[in-house]
Amino acid sequence: MSDDRWIWGIGLATTTGDGTVLDTWFPSPARGRLPLGYDPAMPPDDLEKLAVPDPRRAVEVDVVSLEIDLDQPPASTSDAYLRLHALSHRLVAPNDLNLEGIFGHLPNVAWTSAGPVHPDDLTRLRRYLQRDGVQVQGLDKFPRLLDYVTPPGVRIADASRVRLGAYLSPGTTVMHEGFVNFNAGTLGVSMVEGRISQGVVVGDGSDIGGGASIMGTLSGGGAHRVSIGARTLLGANAGVGISLGDDCVVEAGLYVTGGSKVVLADEAPLADGAQPTVKAAALSGRAGILFRRNSLSGAIEAVRRAGVGVTLNEALHA
Numbered sequence: 001m002s003d004d005r006w007i008w009g010i011g012l013a014t015t016t017g018d019g020t021v022l023d024t025w026f027p028s029p030a031r032g033r034l035p036l037g038y039d040p041a042m043p044p045d046d047l048e049k050l051a052v053p054d055p056r057r058a059v060e061v062d063v064v065s066l067e068i069d070l071d072q073p074p075a076s077t078s079d080a081y082l083r084l085h086a087l088s089h090r091l092v093a094p095n096d097l098n099l100e101g102i103f104g105h106l107p108n109v110a111w112t113s114a115g116p117v118h119p120d121d122l123t124r125l126r127r128y129l130q131r132d133g134v135q136v137q138g139l140d141k142f143p144r145l146l147d148y149v150t151p152p153g154v155r156i157a158d159a160s161r162v163r164l165g166a167y168l169s170p171g172t173t174v175m176h177e178g179f180v181n182f183n184a185g186t187l188g189v190s191m192v193e194g195r196i197s198q199g200v201v202v203g204d205g206s207d208i209g210g211g212a213s214i215m216g217t218l219s220g221g222g223a224h225r226v227s228i229g230a231r232t233l234l235g236a237n238a239g240v241g242i243s244l245g246d247d248c249v250v251e252a253g254l255y256v257t258g259g260s261k262v263v264l265a266d267e268a269p270l271a272d273g274a275q276p277t278v279k280a281a282a283l284s285g286r287a288g289i290l291f292r293r294n295s296l297s298g299a300i301e302a303v304r305r306a307g308v309g310v311t312l313n314e315a316l317h318a
Contacts, residue, residue, distance in 0.1 A: 007086045008034040008067040010043060012050055013078055014116050015060045021077040022109050022116040024064060025148055026085045034067040056128055057117045073100040080105040084142075084165035084182055088149040094167050094183045094201050095225060106141040113137060142182060166196075169204075177210060184216070191312055194234065203230035207310050209252065215241035224258065229287060233310040242280050245287030247308055254293050256280050256300060262291070265301040 009026035016022065027047075043051070043063035053060045066078055070092060074080040080102050086092045110117040114134040117125060122136070129136075137144075137160065145151075145166050146159040153170030156162050162174055165182025171189030174180060178192035185196065188204020196202060197216025208214070212234045214226050228234065229245040235252030242258050250256060258281035267276050280300070283289060288305045 003032045005070045006031070006033050006067055007070060007082060007091060008032060008065075009082050009085065010038075010047065010063065010065045011078070011082075012047060013062050013064045014057075015062060016118045016121070017058060017060075020107055020118060022059065022107060022118060023143060024066075024078040024081040026066075026082055029082060029085045029089055029091060031091055034065060038065065054115065056125065056132060056134065057112070057115060058121045058125060059116070059118075070097040073098050074102050074105050077105050077107065081164075085149065087165045087167050087183060087185075088145055088151060090151070090167060090169070093187075094185055095199060099183055103141060108139065108141055109143070110136055111138045111140065111143055111147075116143070145180075167201075175210075178208070181216065188230065189312060193236075197226075199225045200227065202228040203232065203246065205231040205310065205312055207233045207312060209234055209236040209238065211237040213239040213255075215239065215257070224284070227285070229285075231308055231310055242284035245285050245289070247288050247305060248286075249290045249305065249310070251290070251292040254291060254300065256291050258284070260300055263294070263299045263301045265294075266303045 007029055009029035011024050011026035013024040014022045047063050051061050051063050064078055066082055068079050068082050074083060083097055083099060108119055110119050110122045112129060112134050119139060142163040144159045145162040145164045146156060148164050151168045154168045155173040157174060157176040161178055162180045163182045166180040167185030169186045169188050172186045174192045179195045180192060181198040183198050184200045186202045190202050191207040193210040194208040194212030195214060197214055199217045200214045202208060206228050217225060226240060227243045229248060231246055232244050232248040234250050237253045238250045239255040240250060242256060260280040261277055262280045262283060264276045269275055283302055290303050290305050292301050294301050
């Protein structure tokens with residue numbers, strides 16, 4: 001097997017007294033196998049200095065070294081974190097690694113401004129954390145991206161809206177109400193004001209409008225992994241459960257799922273004079289389509305578009 005399907009890293013694991021690993025931070029993960037001759041007992045000096053217990057959070061911090069096969073499922077909490085880091089460091093693209101069973105390796109954690117705390121310890125430790133000005137920011141399996149990785153060339157208006165494991169290409173802007181889940185993200189310069197769910201990728205030059213939603217594969221979302229092409233606009237408060245090709249537009253407020261009935265408004269009429277109708281799934285991934293709602297009949301219509309789709313503000317995304 002090619003070493004290119006492996007990722008290795010040296011990091012810091014946060015562990016509770018009962019041995020629960022809460023998280024692992026890998027500052028500089030890399031492609032390939034763990035270098036020959038590396039001795040985990042002699043970690044890099046900067047990490048070794050940070051590997052000290054934190055009594056406020058009732059945790060130990062230890063240096064760990066790890067290599068993982070991207071084609072195999074996660075085998076531990078540190079393994080799961082290395083996969084999330086690989087995505088956010090742009091070492092591997094969304095949907096190009098095995099994440100099967102990852103939730104079982106990620107404990108629920110109280111995320112604080114001083115680092116992770118076991119939820120069972122939070123009530124006992126709260127008075128001391130409050131005394132030191134430590135705030136609880138969330139209770140979840142996934143931490144915030146910016147607490148672990150600073151992706152170059154990216155703007156993120158609200159750190160709580162982007163999870164570790166998001167893949168954000170240079171030039172991407174995630175506005176305050178935008179959201180990007182793990183194993184999802186942008187493949188080029190993009191504006192994100194809506195929701196990019198797990199498994200979804202958005203092409204170069206596309207705009208996910210305010211309040212817009214892209215259906216993922218978690219929680220009954222189906223098996224189809226939605227993708228958004230280049231220069232495509234998903235209008236404000238719109239949504240899709242199908243893929244969109246390049247240079248497409250979905251009208252603001254319109255939600256198109258695979259089972260939606262769509263009238264092909266610019267096709268030749270049928271023998272009875274009616275316009276042909278298909279399920280939206282039949283149009284999944286096609287380029288140059290405008291999806292709109294007929295203001296008189298209420299029907300969803302698809303019409304062909306000519307030319308290039310949306311054009312983003314170059315200065316905003318520089």
